[in-house]
Amino acid sequence: RTTIACFAAGVGGADVVTVQPFDAALGLPDAFSRRIARNTQNLLVEEGSLARVLDPAGGSWYVESLTEELAQAAWSWFTEIERAGGLAAALDSGLVRDRIAAAWDARAQRLAHRADAITGVSEFPNLAEVLPQRQPAADVLPTGGLPRVRAAQEFEELRDRAEAAGTRPRVYLATIGPVARHTARATFAGNLFQAGGLETPSGDGASGLAGTGTTVACICGTDKDYAESAAALAADLRAAGATQVWLAGKPSLAVDGIDGYLYAGCDALDVLRTVHEQLGATA
Numbered sequence: 001r002t003t004i005a006c007f008a009a010g011v012g013g014a015d016v017v018t019v020q021p022f023d024a025a026l027g028l029p030d031a032f033s034r035r036i037a038r039n040t041q042n043l044l045v046e047e048g049s050l051a052r053v054l055d056p057a058g059g060s061w062y063v064e065s066l067t068e069e070l071a072q073a074a075w076s077w078f079t080e081i082e083r084a085g086g087l088a089a090a091l092d093s094g095l096v097r098d099r100i101a102a103a104w105d106a107r108a109q110r111l112a113h114r115a116d117a118i119t120g121v122s123e124f125p126n127l128a129e130v131l132p133q134r135q136p137a138a139d140v141l142p143t144g145g146l147p148r149v150r151a152a153q154e155f156e157e158l159r160d161r162a163e164a165a166g167t168r169p170r171v172y173l174a175t176i177g178p179v180a181r182h183t184a185r186a187t188f189a190g191n192l193f194q195a196g197g198l199e200t201p202s203g204d205g206a207s208g209l210a211g212t213g214t215t216v217a218c219i220c221g222t223d224k225d226y227a228e229s230a231a232a233l234a235a236d237l238r239a240a241g242a243t244q245v246w247l248a249g250k251p252s253l254a255v256d257g258i259d260g261y262l263y264a265g266c267d268a269l270d271v272l273r274t275v276h277e278q279l280g281a282t283a
Contacts, residue, residue, distance in 0.1 A: 006040050010050040011057050017041055025150065027134030097146060104149060111151055112269040114192075121152045122268065125159075125194045127168070155195055158272050161281050162197025169279040170214040171246075173202035174237055176221030176229060185248035186220040189262050193218070196272030198279075206236035216275055218246040218262065223253065231256040244278045246271075 002019050009017045019037040021029035029037070045051045057063040077099075084090040091097070110116040117123040150156075162168050171193045175182040190200040201212045202220075209217055217237045219230055226249060234245045234257030244259050251261045262271060 002037065003040055003044075007044055007048070007050070010041070010044055010048075013055065023132060023134055026131060027136045030132075030134065100146060107151070108154075112154070112267050113265055114268050115265070116151070118152050118155070121155045122195050124191065125197075127194055127197065127199065154269055155272075158195075158269075158276060159197035161276060165281055168197060168199045169276070169281045170199045170201060170212050170216075171275060172209045172212045172214050172217040172237075172242070173200050174206055174209065174217050174219050174233060175202055175204055176219065176225040176233065181222050181225065182220045185222075188264075189218045189220055189246075189248040192262055192268055192271065193275070195268060196276065198272070198275065205233055206240045206242075209237060209240045209242060214279065215241055215243040216246070216278055217242045217244070218248060219255075219258075220248045223249065226253055226255055230258070234258055244275070246275075 002022055006017055006019050019040045021033035021037040023029050023033045050056070081087055081090045081095070084093060084095050087096075107116065111118070111122065114122050120126065120129075171189075173186050173189055175186055186202060190202075193200050200218075201208065203209070206217075219226070219233055219237075221230070226247065230247060230253075234247075234255065237245050238257065245257060246260045246262055247253065247255055247258045248262045250263045253261070260271065260274065
């Protein structure tokens with residue numbers, strides 16, 4: 001990610017580039033991560049030949065078009081700040097804060113619905129990943145000012161909450177039919193639940209729920225399977241001890257006995273918080 005950002009800055013003609021160590025969010029970076037950060041731009045310049053080409057993106061219609069669009073939007077914002085009396089006045093009046101808050105609210109919605117995916121966090125999480133230990137960094141920032149937010153923060157808080165319990169909370173994936181029919185939705189559901197630090201054991205129907213130690217289940221299959229047997233399976237899951245039953249599919253399926261639905265574009269953070277609360281994994 002830092003390499004991509006550095007490459008984009010170089011191609012875009014940035015005068016000064018500072019590459020953050022990849023472990024900066026964990027605390028004080030170690031010698032290895034600092035060396036990688038220092039050498040990233042050196043490799044791009046010397047081996048990637050970025051310094052040997054003048055405006056490497058020049059002439060690319062989509063790059064030129066996006067650049068023009070960005071420049072026009074930036075100029076509009078600059079003129080608005082000037083009309084407010086300059087940057088100091090815009091800060092004092094709350095104009096800058098309100099604009100940043102509105103932009104973050106829109107971004108937060110895209111992150112929650114995974115329209116803006118974060119690989120390894122909201123998509124394709126690795127529950128076996130072990131974070132390197134770092135010394136905490138001293139907070140040298142002055143108090144007050146604009147709030148600092150991180151895109152991955154809310155998903156990370158759910159992961160931390162799940163891990164704090166000692167034994168990860170679980171959601172049982174109750175599959176219907178052969179592997180070829182349920183794999184796509186079982187994989188989707190597992191990916192979503194794991195983004196909140198939840199383990200996802202699976203089994204055929206309701207038979208495997210009792211051995212998982214959980215009271216939350218998610219039915220995974222095809223629309224045809226749902227029409228034929230999802231309502232009965234939901235009842236079987238509740239008889240086996242499930243207190244909350246989800247279904248991997250759109251709400252328009254309207255299956256009896258289902259508490260919620262998982263689908264592309266759903267509010268993943270809301271789903272995860274609901275499951276955490278049901279399983280008692282609260283802050």
